[in-house]
Amino acid sequence: MMKKKISIKDIAKLTDTSITTVSFVLNGKGRISKEISKKILDVAQKNGYEPNRMAVGLRTGVSKVIGLIVESIGGPFFGEMAKVIEEEAEKGGYRIIYCSTNNNLQKGKDMIRMLSQQLVDGYIITPMKGLEKDIQNLVDNEKPVVLIDGYFPGTNIPHVLVDNFASAYNAVDCFVRSGYKNIGMVTADLGLIQLNDRSLGYKAALKDNKLKDSSKTVLKIPFDMDKNEGVEAIKAFIEKQKQMDAIFFTTNYLGTMGLQAIKDLKLSIPEDIAVISFDDNEVFSLYPPGITTIQQPTYDIAKSAIDILMAQINTHKLDASKIDLQIPSKLIERGSTLAKVSA
Template sequence: MKEISIKDIAKLAGVAPSTVSLVLNDKAKQGRISDAVAEKIRILARENGYKPNQVAVSLRTGSSKILGLIIEDISNAFFASIAKAIEDEAEKYGYRVLYCSTENNTVRGNELVNLLFQRQVDGYLISPTAGMENGISDLLKAKQPVVLIDRYFPTLPAPYVLSDNIAGASEALEYFIAKGHRNIGLITSDFPLMHPQQRESAYTQTLIKHNIPVNPSFIYKVPYTALHHEATQLIADFIKSNAELDAIFFTTNYLCIHGLGSINQLGMKIPDDIAVICFDDHDLFKLYKPAITAVKQNVQEIAETAMQFLMHQITGNGEKIEMTKVIATEFIIRDSV
């Protein structure tokens, strides 16, 4: 079915195409068009499903009113929540959002940056994977509005918003130790990303602070590419080979979900046989028996701050503000320790 055009609406309304254009671009008053004619045009446009050509609008106004959001994985609960919160915030500013997932693939990530650049989006919200420095650097050189989410590159002068990974993970480890646990395992990913590395660093430093030896065999890095059943078995094997473990800290929720399957597979009970804390909460953790203690990230504040930083760049009002923010986490105590 052919899309209706401005000329088609003009014919139906019995007016010139320029009159329709003025009305649909909210310039009826400037064009001295009567309220009755303007309302007739709007009704005809609505009833006939008129949709403006976004490319033409972008060329005319210099703004697409579209933002590009590049995240790790839209199926991940944390990133799905971030995406929804950013979409809601963007709508308040009159913007729509295009979603893309890198799957932590460097080539894919840089291709997505190029794709959004060609699409002429007005700004970029990016949760970068390793190796995306050049693509993001090119955006900065081109004076494109950019905000990094959840992680950043120390070598790039890009605005960023992320959770306080070190303080959040340290609080979790302190809780384990306060509860009498000394043989604490760490399960993280083998992918070289900032946030799991910071959480691992907090694990190591907290143990050292309490004069607890850091046992390398208690640290396991699950291959990022491992499928669910593979990761579950690998974690089960790790737990079996370290029978003295009395607690495990998971650096992200999807690994903890695998780990809960592993613990169940081994016939172990939480927290009697092994205590569990996860960095990054999940709805499942509230429903699981026993409920899982977790470090919760403030998704709403991350989204709001990222949008504020981005809109400050887009509006270009000249005022200089600090555009880096590390957001406090919340430690949620449940029944798994």
């Protein structure tokens, strides 16, 4: 059965022309007469000719593949992104090769090294601490790169992400508008700039609202803590901060851990404690009384990222080094931040 793939050479033979002619016709390059063109196109069509990407890649140095390196595709945030990126890339004839690092630095380095074996034409990467050198190296070698969801302060690598500072600021503002005054925060210890920006936004908002900004109101979950331990830590935190009437979770997974903790403590939302979490997801919309969240504009982020990458790929001399896109988020207000009734 195994019908051999047909090559440009076969087509040349079949149409009594030369390899060059066929290549020209197929790529619309040289000047070939209508008749011959038609004949070649017909034969190619009929035999289902598809160019051998390896050969093209070898000859041209272009793979038509872009590398997507994310922390974990499992999350609700990246799944959505991946979809958009893939869809958009496909329009330009590009495919996505996907790798996840699971926050493992060595794995990240390995992935970059592997992909750089003239395998991909560009990169979309969620940066992690320690990868600066490797990524900068790509940029220096004139490989198109776009960072999403984070960036490296002080470097010139284009990036697009949500406006973390403003988002966190707005969250606190929302609490304040509803009458909450003792606002705690739970964040993670991943060394990620985006989390840091969220912390800064939180602190700035507290300050602007003349609320107490004690380091006591902040809990940092170590990056290697598992889910159960995390829940316990949050429970302890809540019990210790008796006066706290609102909590801001800086990531989606912290938010669900927080809900578990609050449930375990048999506290009610928002009467005992109001809640806002980063990253909207199904849990938050469904969980009674509905959890107020900061919805990241995943579509916009992904779209912008791939657009910028494509622009770099297509026009070689584009200077993308100054691109710093911070996209506003949307605060989805739900029951967990209803106005406080009494004191």
